[in-house]
Amino acid sequence: MEDAGRAVADAVSARMDSGRVLLLAGGGANGGDAFVAARHLLVRGVEVAVLARPSTHPLTTLNRRRWLAVGGNVAALEPATLRRELRNASVTVDGLLGTGFTPPLRPALAEVTGLVNTWRQGGGQVVAIDVPSGVDAMNAHVPDGAMHADMTVTFMGIKPALLFGTAAALAGEVTVAPLSVVPGWVEQEALAAWPTDAQVGTLLPRRHADAHKGTAGRVWIVGGHPGTTGAPALAGVGALRAGAGLVTVHSTAEVPLVTAELMVHWHTAWPPALAQLRDMARPDAVAVGMGLGPEAVAVTRELLSWGIPTVVDADALRPDLAGAGHDRVIWTPHPGEAARLLGRRAAEITADPLGAARALHDQLGGVVVLKGGPSVVAHAGGLSVARGGHPGMASAGMGDTLSGILAALLGQGMSAPDAAVAGVRLHARAGERAGAAHGYGLIASDVALELGRAWMDVARSAPAGTW
Numbered sequence: 281m282e283d284a285g286r287a288v289a290d291a292v293s294a295r296m297d298s299g300r301v302l303l304l305a306g307g308g309a310n311g312g313d314a315f316v317a318a319r320h321l322l323v324r325g326v327e328v329a330v331l332a333r334p335s336t337h338p339l340t341t342l343n344r345r346r347w348l349a350v351g352g353n354v355a356a357l358e359p360a361t362l363r364r365e366l367r368n369a370s371v372t373v374d375g376l377l378g379t380g381f382t383p384p385l386r387p388a389l390a391e392v393t394g395l396v397n398t399w400r401q402g403g404g405q406v407v408a409i410d411v412p413s414g415v416d417a418m419n420a421h422v423p424d425g426a427m428h429a430d431m432t433v434t435f436m437g438i439k440p441a442l443l444f445g446t447a448a449a450l451a452g453e454v455t456v457a458p459l460s461v462v463p464g465w466v467e468q469e470a471l472a473a474w475p476t477d478a479q480v481g482t483l484l485p486r487r488h489a490d491a492h493k494g495t496a497g498r499v500w501i502v503g504g505h506p507g508t509t510g511a512p513a514l515a516g517v518g519a520l521r522a523g524a525g526l527v528t529v530h531s532t533a534e535v536p537l538v539t540a541e542l543m544v545h546w547h548t549a550w551p552p553a554l555a556q557l558r559d560m561a562r563p564d565a566v567a568v569g570m571g572l573g574p575e576a577v578a579v580t581r582e583l584l585s586w587g588i589p590t591v592v593d594a595d596a597l598r599p600d601l602a603g604a605g606h607d608r609v610i611w612t613p614h615p616g617e618a619a620r621l622l623g624r625r626a627a628e629i630t631a632d633p634l635g636a637a638r639a640l641h642d643q644l645g646g647v648v649v650l651k652g653g654p655s656v657v658a659h660a661g662g663l664s665v666a667r668g669g670h671p672g673m674a675s676a677g678m679g680d681t682l683s684g685i686l687a688a689l690l691g692q693g694m695s696a697p698d699a700a701v702a703g704v705r706l707h708a709r710a711g712e713r714a715g716a717a718h719g720y721g722l723i724a725s726d727v728a729l730e731l732g733r734a735w736m737d738v739a740r741s742a743p744a745g746t747w
């Protein structure tokens with residue numbers, strides 16, 4: 281609690297030039313963190329006020345006494361007192377509720393969060409301790425009445441609500457403060473990895489000077505159907521821009537030749553096409569399903585039986601294929617497809633993306649990429665959440681591009697878990713770059729164009745000598 285409260289005080293000091301800090305302390309340990317923060321701010325010369333709920337929590341009552349011992353004052357957290365204190369405050373620290381909150385928010389606290397939210401709309405700043413009050417740390421959906429923060433100082437590891445959905449939007453800028461624990465404890469206890477670019481950069485393959493197009497990954501894209509012919513084309517461009525040496529689209533539809541570097545092989549129908557493909561030299565990786573239409577399951581079942589690295593996307597994401605995969609398969613559902621696979625509602629998927637990704641992995645095996653802002657990777661070694669991305673990426677064709685990227689990385693020899701972790705980050709990084717250039721009117725082709733630069737950004741973040 282001492283480390284936690286000090287980290288909050290550090291964050292508040294860094295955020296404000298001058299003015300008064302109002303700390304709100306709840307009855308649990310979250311309130312204890314607020315008392316510790318108040319003490320550290322006071323001894324640094326900051327003007328501080330504390331309003332608190334009654335508490336019986338031993339560490340919170342201890343830190344309340346320590347606060348009083350350094351000359352601090354506490355008043356009861358009542359609406360009238362809060363209104364008065366808010367008028368004088370520049371920053372409010374929300375230590376009302378943390379991970380011990382169980383929805384719904386009770387009326388007495390809902391009145392408090394309502395007053396603070398209104399004050400914030402008038403220009404005040406809110407720093408939340410661990411999670412904004414009224415946000416369930418494990419759920420990405422926000423119940424009514426939650427606090428809206430400009431910044432959240434969370435401890436040790438990031439909580440799911442700070443990463444996903446509407447809850448993440450309430451957290452503002454998130455900082456993770458380390459606490460004094462034995463080395464390795466955080467990694468062991470974490471629900472999911474959250475790799476930095478320095479970590480992702482070490483996974484990326486290097487192209488050697490003697491490489492040629494046949495050694496840089498031969499990728500097949502299998503997809504397209506009348507009306508959805510763009511999907512495999514976008515996947516093909518994604519694969520090329522992620523470094524694949526040779527990319528061929530196989531389709532029974534007339535796929536547009538969006539770039540001359542892409543080879544497009546038109547087939548009359550799938551049964552004879554599969555017979556022909558079976559006799560050809562196998563590619564290093566394949567991506568299947570993008571716009572593939574009604575025959576997606578049959579076509580994918582055949583490709584999966586080859587045992588080569590395979591990305592399964594879009595129309596091929598059907599429960600019928602559970603059990604047909606293998607270790608080198610990456611399944612890439614968005615929440616709607618995930619709901620179809622699991623027989624749940626999409627809202628259940630978006631409320632708990634980590635749980636949903638785990639359930640999909642149990643069902644499908646291999647590696648699962650549950651797409652979203654951000655995407656979650658589930659593999660036999662655990663869960664990993666991608667950093668970054670851009671809201672402009674919520675547009676058609678972005679997932680097709682990702683499938684091509686993943687196939688390109690598999691084709692360059694990466695393992696399925698590494699390809700998935702690196703692929704979602706490269707895609708997100710390219711989205712950030714494209715978002716900076718184009719704002720919110722992003723299209724998938726803009727993102728594909730940024731992939732080479734995104735690759736270099738991530739690769740250069742790796743420690744010297746690894747890239």
Ligand SMILES: NC(=O)C1=CN([C@@H]2O[C@H](COP(=O)(O)OP(=O)(O)OC[C@H]3O[C@@H](n4cnc5c(N)ncnc54)[C@H](OP(=O)(O)O)[C@@H]3O)[C@@H](O)[C@H]2O)[C@@H](O)CC1
Pocket residue numbers: 281284306307308309310311313337376377378379380381382383384385386389409410411435459
């Ligand atoms: N664990 C660690 O290692 C560390 C943990 N740390 C800190 O501890 C925090 C967790 O503390 P915690 O478990 O004491 O719970 P916390 O969030 O303060 O809330 C409990 C209070 O909430 C109340 N309450 C609940 N639901 C409610 C509702 N719907 N509406 C209204 N009230 C509701 C409940 O009331 P009761 O049900 O008892 O009446 C009780 O008073 C964590 O977020 C972090 O800040 C750090 O110090 C670092 C080390």
Ligand SMILES: Nc1ncnc2c1ncn2[C@@H]1O[C@H](COP(=O)(O)OP(=O)(O)O)[C@@H](O)[C@H]1O
Pocket residue numbers: 594613614651652653654655668669670671672673674675676677678679680681682707711
């Ligand atoms: N708000 C967002 N922030 C970051 N990435 C996003 C966001 N919205 C969508 N994406 C990304 O865009 C892609 C959308 O995929 P998908 O829905 O399958 O698109 P499509 O089927 O049209 O190709 C996913 O990779 C997802 O992670």
